[in-house]
């Protein structure tokens with residue numbers, strides 16, 4: 001029964017199940033959240049999930065007219081995000097023939113709520129029908145040519161958190177986490193878009209200069225504190241993933257500047273509208 005519930009996403013028999021064997025429970029909770037989303041909003045499914053980075057309301061606004069917006073705490077399994085500028089809302093917008101769910105504010109692994117909390121929105125969205133997951137983030141750049149405000153397509157990641165959303169011996173293929181096809185579509189819209197490897201650290205502290213140099217040496221182009229775990233959870237359920245990082249600061253030690261969280265947020269906000277416009281055009285072409 002429980003395995004069926006995990007696989008048969010919208011099995012109504014799972015409603016009301018509060019506890020079960022731990023490895024399956026987070027998937028059931030995501031199914032319940034998806035059902036509740038339908039109940040509250042009367043929108044029965046979504047096609048695309050867009051996860052927006054820190055405080056990017058202008059990017060959501062640029063995606064189009066809001067069909068509904070709810071606080072995530074109305075749905076089972078969601079907790080309000082801890083960081084200022086992460087609003088914890090789900091918005092729905094129609095773009096072309098796609099119903100797009102926009103996650104405004106995410107749970108980060110460094111909050112200590114566990115990896116299932118980090119990927120709960122991704123699992124919920126996929127349970128609600130989503131086949132394409134667009135993950136955005138603000139990040140530190142490892143190339144000084146990438147000035148604050150430069151968007152970079154994620155072509156691969158290095159997950160240094162030591163964590164995984166997978167349970168048990170689940171050997172999923174990660175040879176193309178970030179869809180080559182979706183990256184090509186993005187480049188037809190903006191041919192100047194660069195690609196890079198995203199290195200996820202645990203955080204919340206920013207890197208030391210030595211850690212930044214390590215990230216470069218092992219093949220990284222960006223450093224951040226999100227996205228990889230969400231991407232793995234999306235791939236586990238077969239969704240295709242597009243990742244876009246917005247470089248908002250050079251990695252620590254690459255310049256003489258110190259990193260300041262408020263300044264980093266402000267740099268993200270300044271470019272958010274442009275990111276939203278790019279995302280809208282990408283979704284129109286999916």
Ligand code: 8IG
Pocket residue numbers: 138139140141201203205206207223224225248249250251252259264265
């Ligand atoms: I914005 O320099 C942002 N997020 N790990 N390092 C890490 N995360 C970040 C950084 C950064 N900038």
